[in-house]
Amino acid sequence: MQTMNRSILTWVTLGVLLFLPPVIRAEIVKGKGQGEIVYKGMFKQGSADERAAITEAKKNALTRFAATFDTARFELYKKIESEVLSSIDQYITDYTVLDQSTDKTSRRHTVIIEASINATLIEAAIQKSSGAAAPTGAAASTGGEGDYITFVFVARELASRKAFDAKRTTVEINESADTGAEKARVSDDGQSAERSLEKSSVTKKTTGGNTETKAEELSYRVSTVTEVDNAVNSVLTKARYEAVDPSDAGLEIQSFKKDFSSGDDISSETRSAAIKTLKEKEIRYLTIANMDVGLPDKDEVSGMARVYVTVTAKVTDLKPKFPKTVASIAGKPYAGLGPDSQVAKKNALNEAAARSAAELVDQLRMKNVR
């Protein structure tokens, strides 16, 4: 009976494995590629030369796909490119030949294919290569846990704009000088004398000055958004970073909000306090980002409301004696669409948070910061 039970179990398990649809689906993207080889002798269909041309086309499709990555991700991809290209059939699940032609004069065979690229597998390879899939950097030394990272992402909208008139200071210097010549004339007979005085006056006027233009005084409404925090947390966690909620890390969020309400960076007091707190709690990385929410406009294609969010962010490594910036984003805009401006703003913030966090993660991986 035990044999029978084992047999049933084996078959049922096999059946389940074979016929149940996979729970996790790989992301397959379509991409085109062109391959060309120079052959020797006669070209034959189905020959090694034809297979070589198809392999070249597959490689080209993958290279073209990688060209769509942002700079940091592309750098990470370059690290694994040779490994990926050497086992190309793993990453290209199938393909369709769109065209092939043979030029007998130059002995060239060219093929164009449309390939199905397993983007999930490429992402896994990037993660593996950058160490994100393994326990993080300090894991080996601390026995399991990596370096902690915390983040403060604040969203801000313009609340008021105070413009100053240009201040003009005028300086005027007036100089005047009198010049004269006295003439005396004695008559020929010597009986009388005549004296005359010729006087001229010169006035010099010098004007100048300066115009002082004072920058507009901007004040912002600053807020933190739960969805933004969740989006950032999700990106960091998926990349295997040990993300710590900023309030759990002991950061004074209000100080950050106050600083960003009138300026583009945090004050030295807020920064010093944050560094001190995080060092005490052995949190190595601090990410600060401010997301400027623009005014809503209309997307011409969809007719929906569109809001742009511009992100400025940096990650600081607090471990060295003097904290240093290890990743940064300077004023990158992200757009969000929605049926009204509120939904568009929410979508733009989520998009900006997720994509900027992903870009920071790619930059960190590039520098082997784990």
Place this chain on the structure above:
Amino acid sequence: MNHPNQGLESTGNNISVRFLPLFVVFVLFSSCISIFAQNEKVFYGGFAFAGNASEIGRNYPVAAKLSASEPESTNFFESQARTFFKEHARSFSKLDLQFGLARPGDTPLVLAVALTDEKVLREQLGSFHKLVIQLGFELLILDFRTMEVAVSRPIYIEFIDASRESFSDDDVVARMRKMIWGEGSQLFTAILEKSVDFQIRGKNQSTLQIRTVSIGEKALPFLPDAYRQSTNTYAQAIAQQFGALLAGKAGLAMLPYAKDALNSKMSLRFADASMLQFKIPPPTFAVDVDLKGYKKILDKSTPAEALWLYGAFLGIRVYEPEFNKVFFDAPVKFGVPKVVPSSQQTVDEFPIVSEALQGAFLEAIQQMQKDKNCSTKVLNKCKL
């Protein structure tokens, strides 16, 4: 001492054990066949207006009026479409059409009908008033996971009427209502015709898209004012017509024509006021249509009548857009005769050149099918 039945029992067990794997294989094989034979679930999504939400009133003035003519709770187009699809769900034999709410884990595919084009042409010809209503639709399967247009089937319907009285706005709304109301209407008859072979394209199925349509100067004198002033609008109508013929006559997997090729997105506003934007994926192959012009020549003339020949002249180019590999590039022309009695003062030339254009499109499809290179490398790969 052994029990007399012991041996039998053990033999029975052995038989069970021996045949069980076979039985399991049989059961799994049958269920596997049924899984593969089953059509993919597609949820009914509803009727939608394509394009900018805020410009529905401007792009589809008559349809918007018709839509609003019903009581607030029922959208005219949506109620007609829902009734039709519910009654004819089985006609879509290659889909498993579902109604109701999709649960998490269900298929992300949704069937929708979108109005993409509305043209109303009113003309006075002598003492007659002529009305032409042209409507372009897309029967779509939308993938909500990737937010892409998975399948599209263009549908083009036209209604022509003439009267001694001029057509009021209400008359136009009434005529359009007739084109859509009930299952015997032009729209639903066209959809029903396409229901049998409307399916989700295979994983490696190639697609074709009408990429650009250019209108030559020699076509302009034959066009009604509305088209002459906005050739983009006429280009949209041409793309719709040719797309419908390529899908219908050649059975090809088409992607919707995008007015702005650089921003290939399709916005849809559904009856429940939700506004969604879908990406039109890059096509495998593209078609450029160059309408060089229309021409008319006098063939014969008698005191009683004159025989005119109207011709449509096209350039059709089929190519792979990323590497610009051209598979078909040929001029196509088609002529139609028109007898004009001497007593007739004016001739409405647009329907005649439209007929010539339709003929040129069919001629182009025939040429593409006859061309070995285009047929094997493009059409066969795009066949549904």
